[in-house]
Amino acid sequence: MLAYIGRRALLGIFTVWAISVLAFAIIQLPPGDYVTSYIAQMASMGSVVTDEEAQNLRIQYGLGQPIYVQYFKWMRLIVQGNFGMSMEWRRPVTEVIGERLWLTVIVSVAALILTWVLALPIGIYSAVRQYSVGDYVATFIGFIGLAVPNFLLALVLLYLGFVLFNAHIGGLFSPEFQDAEWSGARAWDLAKHLPIPAVILGLAGTAQQIRIMRANLLDELRKPYVVTARSKGLSEARVILRYPVRVALNPFASTIGYTLPYIVSGSIIVSLVLGLPTVGPLLLKALIAQDMFLAGTIVLLLGVMTVIGTLISDIVLVLIDPRIRLEET
Amino acid sequence: MTDLGRTPRTRQRRSRIVMALVVGLLTTVLAAGALAQMAKSGLIGKLEGPEVVTDPAKFPKTLNEAPQLAALVKAGKLPPVAERVGQDPLVIKPLREIGRYGGTWRAGFTGPADFWNGFRCCSGPDHLMFWDYTGDKVMPNLARGLEMQDGGRAWLLHLRRGMKWSDGKPFTADDFVFWFEDIYRNKDLIPTPSAAMAINGKQGTIEKVDTHTVRFKFPEPYYMLPDVLAGSTDLAGQMFGYRGMGGFAPAHYLKQFHPKYAGAAELDRKVKEAKFDSWVRMFLAKNDWALNPDLPVLSAWKTVTPINTPTWTLERNPYSVFVDTAGNQLPYIDRVVLALAENLEVLNLRAVAGEYDYASRHVDLGKLPVFIENQQKGGYKVYLDPGDYGGDMIIKFNLNYDADPEIGKWFNTADFRRALALGIDRDQINETFWLGTGTPSSVVPADGNKYNPGPQYRKMWATLDVKKANEMLDKLGLAKKDGDGYRLRADGKGRLRIEIMTLGGQFVQYTQIAEMIREQWKKIGIDLTVQEVERSLALKRTAANEQQLGAWNNDGSEHLFTFPLHVFPFELAAVATSGPLYVKWFHSAGAQGKEPEPRMKELMEKWKKAFGVPEKERIQLGKDIWKIAAEEVYIIGVIGMGPASMGVRVVKNNMGNIPSRQYNSPDGKTPGISRPATFFYKN
Amino acid sequence: MVAEPLLSVRNLKTYFTQDEGTVRAVDGVSFDMALGATLGIVGESGCGKSITARSIMRIVDRPGRIVEGEIHFQRPSGSGGAGSMVDLAKLEPNGALMRSIRGAEIALIFQEPMSSFSPVHTVGSQIIEAIRLHQPLGRQAARERAIEMLRRVGVSSPEERVDQLSNQLSGGLRQRAMIAMALSCEPTLLIADEPTTALDVTTQTQILDLMRRLQQEDGMAIMLITHDLGVVAEMATDVAVMYLGRVVEQAPVDAIFHDPRHPYTRALLRSIPRIRSRTRERLTPIAGAVPHPYDRPTGCPFHPRCPEFMAGRCDREAPILRPVGDHHAVSCFLYE
């Protein structure tokens, strides 16, 4: 079993590496570099940046060298635990991201939990009562979340929040807690701001989860062991919950890994609209400003989060599904 | 319909009659014209603002200070206010009343790229000279006075005695010398000398006369210097410190980061420690007014939490040299908190919700109705500050475009440019995107502006006249049209297609407007392609001379001489260009680039000349420049004197000394020109 | 034969009603089973054997349902007085009473030994669950019972097996475990649905021997559902031959093998290698195939394939099961 997890971990590391390359590539894709966009910014504010100045900047930022050189420099930094300087924020990348990363995780996880709370029962119900009215209604609700463009939904909720409840506009904290020290009060303030983003994000993922649960369960429901269980004289509820559902949960658990990036991606858009201090808006800005270390690090971190998510789900899977334990050990 | 149906129908009819009446009223109002409408709306008041008192007789005899500072003085942590301010305070007569101390000014900003936000509100303004509230007259500011010598070849700058940096160290001529010798002249920090320090391309020098006197010396007369010091130029004070500019810098503090003073090894260590890639990066970061809380400043507020954090906070500078006529040290407001807003919609909605005490930057004109609607709820009032510049939106012809000779040829044909200008239905655009608050206009600045050539130029080639436009184009030899009614190229290479480059996400919705113009130009048989690009690309293309038409605004052009880049080809790094080759020609004094056509050349000559002549002549030259610009239509003016860029002002009702209208211009650092240091909270 | 049968099915009809049409999986099945007897039910795949079994257990999947008929089952004297009869067909499929019978008095083992255990629970836990469901035993007691049962069915070192997952056991072992679970509550009727089909020959015989042995020990009746006449010959005391949801012939095992009456029965016998046969005779398959469920023939369902087809008769009316000797009944017009 340990060997198995070890193997998965190795794979994860490989994946992370691959992502780091991809991340770096992604950032290099757009034309120009940070200096170009910096000059553009200056220019649009009526300030002059001459070619010589630009050249200087490029040298100072170590741009201009071939991409792979830059990549290896970056890698070396990272290995030393230094993710480099954000060109736009003129601070170490780690500081810039800082709290935002955790807020991202919090928002995502909140959404994830919500997703399950909705998806599991609905999925089970609509599998057991396939084609019943309930099945339709349940899946319908699930799909609405998927179908509504979440950026629009977010904006509308934002506005309604202001009109109806005079709520603080956007963000995850009230101004007074914006950069206060962590405290019970601050956590509570965060909790109060969490529902809207969580709902918007959660809903988007629910349909997918419902479908997975439903399909798995439909699959299991046809297995002979269900008949066996029934023929023992168990009550229907117990038959369903103790056997097929239990088995159907396994593939479900394995989706954690894939749900996480889905939600994190979604969180970027929603964060933008709701102005959440997550890495989402930061990433978008960084990509536009071509602030490569910042953008690169964020993409990398998101990737790592995903890999970790996958790893966790693998481990969970091993724990709850003895079969794998057998095969793998 | 059933009987049941009737009653509601009659009711409907009645309500319709009422509504019809309303409409009648509205239409008449509309007829009365935009201005009348503004007046009615009461959103645009009369231009007003605080004044700098220069007559020592009117100076306050005693000085007061904010309570918390007084407490510190009592505690012995701070010298008495008189010592801190010095013998020659910068006295400002508040707009309406003497204010009360205290309060926090809540506002929003969009991230580290948004430093202008803080410059405008809170940097003092810390120019040596600065504009009065009309934006026309240059007044002493940090400097006590500026004295011309030697026919404009030298200028004596008199500093205020006893004036101090925010850390209590004296502000003296040495800070100018340090800047000039060790920053400005250091090739690593400043690879290219600034045009602001030069006259006719010849660099000037700065030297110390005595502790409180500095001399600027130039090889040729530099009459423009006062305006240059007042405007948002490279000599505009600490705000451009992040680029090594400013005209002065806190020598006593910065020396420790300068290789000349700190040992190379020592400096190297510091750089490593601070994780910078080079000492230059670090030095510039340390000299960044918005980024470095330790940097000694002269502005009314100083940064305490830097711009690269979720909240950019500034607090009163205890050594601020600004005082009101009653002798109260300014600013009145204790702190300014700019909270990071991840996007503009959130920022605007927060303003709507009254979460900001004063907001104009990033406030979207398109949301004006929403702001007005929520005035009560948000406890704020909406003001409009139309700019003085002629173009909230302008369209530049790239006169050097040569990728397609045919197109290039037409761009260099005055009548072609004029015809296109006549093909734009400005009223439509004004109504749609300025909600009728702008003025259809050529590029010339507001009538009040001292360089305005005269009322007749406002509408020159700036009215809708499809018939005339078509005639002109036909005459030019573009009479042939294709099946869809578009004009064909003279070289027989099919339809005459022109492309306009726009930027998204700006104060003005250039792309959408351009789309509207595309529709309008159909009527004159011109096929316009709208190409929205993002900034860095726009820049690349203009520099590479790949742009055909470019949409932008000419804000700043009301200060024609300190902000020329939207008047004629002056700047390579522009998001919209009138001709990169002309720029090269202009700056290389004819050595490189392409020689402009006579009238353009004339315009450029006049501009250059103006720096070396007394104000009277300069004003005349300015008028001439605008005349040429208007007649030749190198740049199409679309809508001008509108509030589109930072002209929609949302201010809490409890804020005092708020002008009902202020001079809106980047050169005036609006609202800096209204001296935010005199704003205060009534309760 | 005992006067009062343990199970008597009367005219049982289980239909699957769907948009496509109604599948009459079981269409008027009738038969009796004596205590301790072994009834073999034979027929081609899909003739309704399994559905019959499931109908008795009342675990027919949707959309199938019993539309008609009675299933009289005699509950053992222990529960509710001797010989109290219940009509299972009338019971609520998931009602308390039915559930107390299901698994306790009527147990089921069936084909897929591979998948008839939950893959994620240990074999033991599943047996224990069954035991504790019907008997007032504590965890530990139930566990011992389970182990003991496993031992009885010949599982080596049951102490370990009990904690293993089904997929750690061979097919044979699983089937044994299934039997252990089925018999753990000493049912009076064991329904074995193709219990050996999926197993190799040697294991088959082992399992059959096991079942026979347990039957002798516990004296329960076995309903042996299979298409393998060989198995029937070995195990059954009586045989019911089914075709398209009907019993076409029912008789003691010898009668079926030595004196088959129904043409279909004969065809069946001809189609398999005769046990203990001396002369080498060639096997003849039954002409044609089982009709499509949605277009079942009129009259006698077998007539399209019947060698003795009487035009105008067999394709018009449906024959009914009538006695043709002691305990021997056939539904065919040949015997009227």
Next chain:
Amino acid sequence: MAEPEAILERGGSPLGGPTAVADTREQRIFVASQWQLMWWRFRKHKVAVASAVVVASFYLIVLGADFLAYADPNASEAHRSLMPPQRVYWFDGGRLSPHVYGLKGARDPQTFKRVYVADPDRKIPIRFFAEGFEYRLFGLIPTTRHLIGVDGGADATQAVFLLGTDVQGRDLWSRLMYGTRISLTIGLFGVTVSLILGVVLGGFSGFYGGMADTIIQRTIEILRSIPTIPLWMGLAAALPRDWSVLQVYFAITIIISLLGWTELARVVRGRFLSMREEDFVVSARLVGCSQMRTIFVHMVPSFMSHIIAATTLALPAMIISETALSFLGLGLRPPAISWGVLLQQAQNVQTVAISPWLMLPAVPVIIAVMAFNFLGDGLRDAADPYGR
């Protein structure tokens, strides 16, 4: 097995070893009923059937966008900026003659909103198959006929605006029609690309397994580990921004599908894996069918259905992606019209506050996504009863 279908299964029984004649006959039954049953099962899924209809009608709109639109989607006019949707009056004095009232509009000097009031005396009759701007029906037949229209035409006061207008006074209904065309074709195009990728790679990795399988699986894993949005942002930002709208259009779809294929590949692979083991494939192999034959004659029949289902389920993802990209300003840009573009232009406070009708384009998005999902589910359930 309890499933009635099971009755068809021929495995196992030593009885009735089928004669040659019987063989062909059964083969036919088998193949026929494969699809027949699928259709039966699909029919059971009422909502799916309804969805099928919806989807179909959406694609009718795609075909007839310019016929259904009654105004030039780009014709802007300040004096009808931000008109709310007009109320249609169906009856005029008892007899059916659908019409709307002419609108008078002006900007309120106090609120700065544009105010429109209906003028009951000016009825504008809605004509069916009326004259309008010229276009080519299905890109072929030049015509000026439109489903509906008014006599007035472009004149601001003489026009109908079923769904109101946007800031530039452009008719939302007509823009919506064109938006539908682009958004749904993008979906199709994108799905086709990812379908090809998915089937080829998935099939490859499923059928041959081994090294190929490992590599492809890892690739999928990595692709899925990267949050999609940044990937899009990077790739989309990489597009030359001076590309024409059309080029961008295709580039975007390709980008979307470059990431969309993984799911399909997984499904396909899964199918192949499970089918490799199924009796009829194995036997087909044993009999010595060529692999091509094995795949196409034996696997594909039951397999197609899954592809169809998976594809249908992939489409809504495409649609959502398109809107998301446009929102980020990385997708289609004006003057192109797509659902994404329309929504992006509605993505501001003043729309929500003052002109909510501009958010209407969300409705077709929602409906389409739902319809495709239900349709897909229906197909999938139909495709295999055991919900594998």
